[in-house]
Amino acid sequence: MVSQAEIDRLRLEADTIMTRYQTVERALERARSESGEHWETGELPISLETPHGESIDVTLDLESSPADNAQVRYDRASELEAELERQQRIVGQLAPLPADPVAYLICYHLDAVEGNYPRSMAGHLDAERGQVEDLCEEMETAGVLERVESGTVKQRRVKAKQAEEVRQHHTYYRLSRQGDHLLRFLDDPEGKRNVLRHLPDGKTLVERLARGGPDYPRMTAEELEMGFEYVRHLYRALRQVGLVTEYEGSTIKASERKLKPKDETHRKHTYYVATDHGETALRELDE
Structure with a gap:
């Protein structure tokens, strides 16, 4: 789980590197001119004084400049902050469940x-x-x-x-x-909506089925450039929740399948379609 403390730590390290720019630069230059274990790891541990006057330990990338070392932390903090905001939008009962x-x-x-x-x-x-x-x-x-x-x-x-x-x-x-x-929460409409927040790729799949009609995991994986096993498990999880279901007909009519139009398709794979619950959850998310 992402924590605000981790985000704050990354930003503090980045601010400290930029505040002590010359100190960091000298430490990197000195390390690059000396032999030592840092050449094996590519990292340089260093203690720095924060803008608040406290001492913290920072591990620098030996090959990067002070600015790049700081920017990596700023970027990672932004990514984690976005993830934390997404988690906080999820109703508490789903938050403990890994997004897998x-x-x-x-x-x-x-x-x-x-x-x-x-x-x-x-x-x-x-x-x-x-x-x-x-x-x-x-x-x-x-x-x-x-x-x-x-x-x-x-x-x-x-x-x-x-x-x-x-x-x-x-x-x-x-x-x-x-x-x-x-x-039990997943049986409720609110729970189903929150699954689409908890599994962003799940929302992508349900939207794909709702707009394009029946589809099967391998085609989905190839067109969305996702791993096949991941997509296969994702479809199964969405089916368990009730957001998608297996297509039961032996032949898919052209009017049903907009993703890859044909006069008709004889099923050789397990096809999935969005359920009414899935389409309702999508609409309510967009409201």
Whole structure:
């Protein structure tokens, strides 16, 4: 999560570099003329006095000028500030959820099976195991998930396994009470609107379907220059929320598909279309 403290720190470092411009310039020139570990890392740690008279530690890019070192921090602070503003527009219940479609899929999966471990979840969701592990840890820290206590996990609580009970050799997760509330929030119109704020690329996909008709992940990924796996998971997450749904017909008529007009298209892929909920959420966002 982006914090105001991180933004303030970056700007303070940038202001300090510019205020102590000559000191920074001399330190960089001296380091470039000397041997040392800084040549291996390309970075130069230095202590500087801020405009407020306090001492802070700053890590400089050895090859960049003082102005460039400062500008990188100003630019990053602006990016983080924009992200923070976006997060603050999201209703609180979605803020703890990582802005990743796989995070949504994990929550819906755990809602269905009541408990599972990352490697198994990765298989069910066709996602990278490392990504699932990282997201589970992040969501546990945020309070969306909780670990199932160690020992034997009863089958009634872990439906992903078929045995009557499962000897726990992995770290199992389940939705916390906060996670349950979050999924209920996603059932509400307000929750669906906020998904489009939380997942900006999701808004792009729903708009694409609403304006152009049925589309499938690979074509979307190629035309929008996004990763195929990312788009595939994004469509699935949006479907779970109810903003898109799979196109059920065997043939797509020309009048239905404006993205790539043909007399008709025989389906060879999984096509998606925007739902009424999706189109309503888009309209309400623009009001």
